[in-house]
Amino acid sequence: MAEVKIFERPKSMTDVSTHYCPGCTHGIVHRLVAEVIDELGIQEKTVGVAPVGCAVLLYNYINTDMYEAAHGRAPAVATGCKRVRPDLTVFTYQGDGDLASIGAAEIVHAANRGENITVIFINNAIYGMTGGQMAPTTLLKQRTTTCPFGRDPKANGYPIRVAEMLATLEAPGYIARVTVARPKYVIKTKEAIKKAFQTQIDGKGFSLVEVLSTCPTNWGMRPTEALKWLEENMIPYYPLGEFKLPN
């Protein structure tokens, strides 16, 4: 009987092991992006923009044309590329420090221009790469290395709901929030990523998928505890769903 392969590495993913900590969800999202690129058959016409953050080495894992941008500037880099080569599918992959703090201006204006790019936004409520400092998305009372007594809104304001904020703009085509905390959510996440890429391919403008993710290392939790903490603490504050659909 002929062998039937039921699981293999996506073509758009390189054959190397990632540098991520055990239980980190960055790797899951990378794989979903690669699967979507394969399914849409756009590997040779796709360009990724890696952020500054734990996913800075994204270019080692996603096997398409890649840029590695300065901290927060991925949407500007993607804009420059897409404006010259509208025939290419251009996506950025950014953390919450990268996108919601230092790169807040770039993401708001790329969204507001309806820039025809796709953004995969990894919200892990912390600065992973630099060792667990407070992010704009850190939850109230959540402890980090720079809010050791827990985030206090009087000093640091409130966690930013990026998906809802950007959904107030007229131009964006597709905005959704998903998570990879359980297999059932992973399937939904892949659907959202695919919709986002399709929005771009159809020329319907800016698309963004916010993925609630874990950083077990800097949350100081075991991977399974981290997934549970995400479900119990992040989802109530950051509701899952689609906030903007292409018309």
Place this chain on the structure above:
Amino acid sequence: MSNRVLMKGNEAFAEAAVQAGCKYFFGYPITPQNEIPEYMSKRLPEVGGVYLQAESEVAGINMIFGAAGTGFRTLISSSSPGISLMSEGISYIAAAELPCVIINVMRGGPGLGGILPAQSDYFQATKGGGHGDYRLLTLAPGTLQEATEFIMMAFDLAEYYRNPVMILADGFMGQMMEAIEFKKVKLNYDIPDPKEWAIGYMAERGKRALIKSLSLDPEMLEKHNQKLQEKYRRMEEKEVRYESVGVEDADVVIAAYGTTARIAKSSIKKLRDQGMKVGLIRPQSLYPFPYKPFNDLPDGVKHVLVVEMSCGQMIEDVKLGVQGKVPVSFYGRCGGMAPSVEEIEEAAKKLLG
């Protein structure tokens, strides 16, 4: 019959870029360079290009990073404070070896400073600005005609060396009007086909493109730096440009670039009319700097006078060139003030004794 047209400097800069085949411009308003983005917003759609107003100079230079990565010709312009904001991005562009042209129409600083012409970004342009061991090929035109020619040449240089090239102009050049003839300037260099390295040719090349500056392995990063340095040494050999006038019999040589050199030429003419022997060395490339003509000054030269619209920046390179053989003095105005023909004449006369 000549094809000269009367044009404002900033518009002429923009037109020169369009004629050099540049179709992509990302900018942000700042005086005294606003006519460049304004002109591009009308002109680029005519040639099937894209003008995009960025949300800031930070975003603008990163849009250039993305656009230049496709191998097409890209231009960005600003004035001093805006160039400061771009500095991180320029460092990334230099590190990733992307070609692009940047125009700085300098105004007085530091800080918000003023909106009138200055030359106080010489250090920023030639000694770094951003972080790391990188160099910007920096051209300093003296007239609008020369500016248009340098801008066209700058695109070839940027592509040949895969390095950002800066045109260092000042507010006078941006705002003045002059008759210009747009001549096709093309360097006879063997420019690599962007399809060999740029984004967007994965299928043709059979290999993806990777545009990055990160290098976590120190040995690799040192190697990359050494490769960049070799490139800079090649620029230093090949790209030094300057004008030398009346240096052979001079007692005093004035060193000045851009608008200041233009004023100094009038002073020199007056001094010569009075029988005083004064010459001029006008660097046209600021990086690489023309050290040699200062090192090889004729024996008769007794003094070098550096004139700048700054508190004294290029003078440091002139001194490196002169190597203490003769005294080097300075006359400068700054903050938007320009040295007059008479002031330079006076300063030279003092040295002539």
